[in-house]
Amino acid sequence: MDLTFTDTEQAFRADARSWLDANVPRPALPSGDTRQGFALHKEWERALFDARWAVVSWPEEYGGRDASLMEWLIFEEEYYRASAPQRVTQNGIFLLAPTLFELGTKEQQDRILPKMASAEETWCQGWSEPNAGSDLAGIKSRAVRDEAGGGWRLSGQKTWTTRGAFCDRMFGLFRSDLEAERHHGLTYFLVDLHADGVTVRPVERLDGDEGFAEVFLEDVFVPDDDVLGAVNEGWRVAMATTGSERGLTLRSPGRFMAAAARLAELYRAHADDADPTVRDAVVRAWIDADAYRWQTFWTVTRLMDGERTGPEASLVKIFWSELDVRLHETALRLLGERAELVDGDDAAWMKGWEFSLSGPIYAGTNEIQRNVVAERVLGLPRR
Numbered sequence: 353m354d355l356t357f358t359d360t361e362q363a364f365r366a367d368a369r370s371w372l373d374a375n376v377p378r379p380a381l382p383s384g385d386t387r388q389g390f391a392l393h394k395e396w397e398r399a400l401f402d403a404r405w406a407v408v409s410w411p412e413e414y415g416g417r418d419a420s421l422m423e424w425l426i427f428e429e430e431y432y433r434a435s436a437p438q439r440v441t442q443n444g445i446f447l448l449a450p451t452l453f454e455l456g457t458k459e460q461q462d463r464i465l466p467k468m469a470s471a472e473e474t475w476c477q478g479w480s481e482p483n484a485g486s487d488l489a490g491i492k493s494r495a496v497r498d499e500a501g502g503g504w505r506l507s508g509q510k511t512w513t514t515r516g517a518f519c520d521r522m523f524g525l526f527r528s529d530l531e532a533e534r535h536h537g538l539t540y541f542l543v544d545l546h547a548d549g550v551t552v553r554p555v556e557r558l559d560g561d562e563g564f565a566e567v568f569l570e571d572v573f574v575p576d577d578d579v580l581g582a583v584n585e586g587w588r589v590a591m592a593t594t595g596s597e598r599g600l601t602l603r604s605p606g607r608f609m610a611a612a613a614r615l616a617e618l619y620r621a622h623a624d625d626a627d628p629t630v631r632d633a634v635v636r637a638w639i640d641a642d643a644y645r646w647q648t649f650w651t652v653t654r655l656m657d658g659e660r661t662g663p664e665a666s667l668v669k670i671f672w673s674e675l676d677v678r679l680h681e682t683a684l685r686l687l688g689e690r691a692e693l694v695d696g697d698d699a700a701w702m703k704g705w706e707f708s709l710s711g712p713i714y715a716g717t718n719e720i721q722r723n724v725v726a727e728r729v730l731g732l733p734r735r
């Protein structure tokens with residue numbers, strides 16, 4: 353592994369930095385998980401797309417720059433360094449798109465990817481159901497064949513759908529063969545949330561944002577063109593998505609490096625009255641963020657050599673989610689009772705801490721990831 357950046361990579365970084373410095377909205381946009389914030393974030397995503405910074409690693413024909421994975425990581429570092437807005441296109445561009453590139457038809461790619469990248473169509477993930485979260489294979493939502501219409505009829509309920517209250521489309525798993533055993537008989541569908549029979553009900557979060565949703569489907573028609581991968585092979589298709597989500601694309605190191613840098617600044621501002629043990633926690637957050645960066649370079653080097661991510665993606669997910677909680681806890685310790693102020697420059701730390709608490713839950717809980725590590729990385733027996 354070569355740890356130096358090439359001249360091309362350095363030039364790419366400089367380009368990204370100068371565009372972001374000139375264009376990132378100031379003051380920061382309101383949360384993208386609120387209705388008003390979501391609309392403003394879509395405008396920002398459109399500006400990114402127009403300047404071809406929205407999906408740098410995608411082919412040019414879909415609005416990308418054909419950038420390497422290493423350049424994508426560099427862009428992410430610059431994006432977070434500039435404190436640019438959260439990506440409300442995230443579930444589309446980072447979770448669905450890699451699966452579309454791998455398993456979608458050319459017609460699906462041409463039809464879906466450009467609108468996804470420009471935020472003209474926003475996507476949410478419809479996997480979890482009221483009785484199927486960790487046990488995803490236990491989903492009950494059904495897909496019944498509609499021969500006459502040339503498609504399927506979907507019924508059931510999805511829950512915890514991030515930004516589902518605002519998105520246009522949802523990718524999700526449905527049971528298409530009721531006789532088949534759990535992981536078999538599932539199909540991966542791309543669903544129009546504006547179609548007849550869809551009801552979206554917002555679920556307000558602890559922090560007051562209202563983008564979370566429950567999605568109810570009653571006999572919703574989905575054409576055959578919106579089946580991703582083969583019928584009854586949805587589990588395999590879905591697993592292609594989880595590898596990207598946990599191991600690389602969902603939370604790139606740039607996010608934690610930028611947070612650790614802000615934490616160090618906060619420490620400098622409050623060092624005089626800080627408990628001395630806080631300094632160790634700040635240093636640890638910095639080191640952990642940097643360690644995650646180098647670990648990710650290793651992952652990307654392997655992927656660029658044609659290898660695939662495996663169960664070690666679970667180790668990565670445990671690492672970044674626990675690092676995020678510790679980092680934000682340290683910030684709250686530094687702020688003391690000022691952490692509870694809802695306005696002002698430091699208010700973002702409390703909101704960040706509240707959200708960090710969900711990291712060990714979403715993208716598969718850390719208990720489940722530890723089971724995966726025990727069985728599939730360490731080779732321990734199931735019982």
Ligand SMILES: Cc1cc2nc3c(=O)[nH]c(=O)nc-3n(C[C@H](O)[C@H](O)[C@H](O)COP(=O)(O)OP(=O)(O)OC[C@H]3O[C@@H](n4cnc5c(N)ncnc54)[C@H](O)[C@@H]3O)c2cc1C
Pocket residue numbers: 476477478479480481482483484485486487511512513514710713714715716717718719720723
């Ligand atoms: C912020 C946030 C955003 C989310 N966004 C989405 C989204 O966009 N789309 C979507 O589909 N879902 C989303 N989810 C849902 C998320 O994927 C589920 O919450 C998660 O998979 C856990 O499922 P559950 O809530 O049903 O908990 P359960 O599966 O009921 O688990 C409850 C507890 O039991 C533990 N547990 C369960 N089984 C085992 C086991 N075998 N071994 C050890 N411990 C176990 C779990 O670790 C957990 O602590 C989101 C969740 C959060 C918090």
